[in-house]
Amino acid sequence: MKSAGFKPVWMLALLFWLALIASGQFWLLRYSFARGATASAPDSIPAFLNCSTTPSRPQLFLSLHPRCPCSRATVNELAKILTRVPNASEVTVLLYKPANEPDPWMNGTLRDECRRMGCKIRADPGGLLASSLGSRTSGSVVLYDADGRLRYHGGITIARGHEGDNAGERGVIEILQGLRSKQESMPVFGCPLQSECADVSRL
Numbered sequence: 001m002k003s004a005g006f007k008p009v010w011m012l013a014l015l016f017w018l019a020l021i022a023s024g025q026f027w028l029l030r031y032s033f034a035r036g037a038t039a040s041a042p043d044s045i046p047a048f049l050n051c052s053t054t055p056s057r058p059q060l061f062l063s064l065h066p067r068c069p070c071s072r073a074t075v076n077e078l079a080k081i082l083t084r085v086p087n088a089s090e091v092t093v094l095l096y097k098p099a100n101e102p103d104p105w106m107n108g109t110l111r112d113e114c115r116r117m118g119c120k121i122r123a124d125p126g127g128l129l130a131s132s133l134g135s136r137t138s139g140s141v142v143l144y145d146a147d148g149r150l151r152y153h154g155g156i157t158i159a160r161g162h163e164g165d166n167a168g169e170r171g172v173i174e175i176l177q178g179l180r181s182k183q184e185s186m187p188v189f190g191c192p193l194q195s196e197c198a199d200v201s202r203l
Helices: 002-032 071-084 109-116 128-132 166-176
Strands: 059-064 090-097 120-125 140-144 150-154
Touching: 059 071, 071 166, 090 109, 090 128, 109 120, 109 128, 120 128, 120 166, 140 166
Parallel strands: 059 090, 090 120
Antiparallel strands: 059 140, 140 150
């Protein structure tokens, strides 16, 4: 009797375990490919953001939450872009911080890596600068050509926190190479810029 009752219990436990794994994988995939909020970017660079020292080069703006766990993948993809097309654009990183926090709140390896890549760092209290570019999600890239015209607005990662070849990255590279790109916008995968729910660990 005992051995006869053991098999159904074991099978139920196995099915429950498999269901947990399946639901976990489903949630992870759904989270990874959940698109962040976006808004329309202005057709030309807002005057208060136009700080180009070389008017003949495009300007790329990256809005970044320094404590979002997805931000590292974005910075790594940006590094790939700048390696493929070095000195092709001026890059400004709008580094989010809560409006009531001092600038050291933004400190961390991501800020250091952006500086090493030659990016300008600009503090963005409350995400207001990002908002002026229609960027509401960490990892949003806005690219203007040398004439100040909008060419690309979107993400450069394949999913949240995931690196790899993707259409957004290819589109930005093509534009910086002076080519005509079909990719003018792609989804952004990251934390809301004005959210305090992002990972508070220093990256």
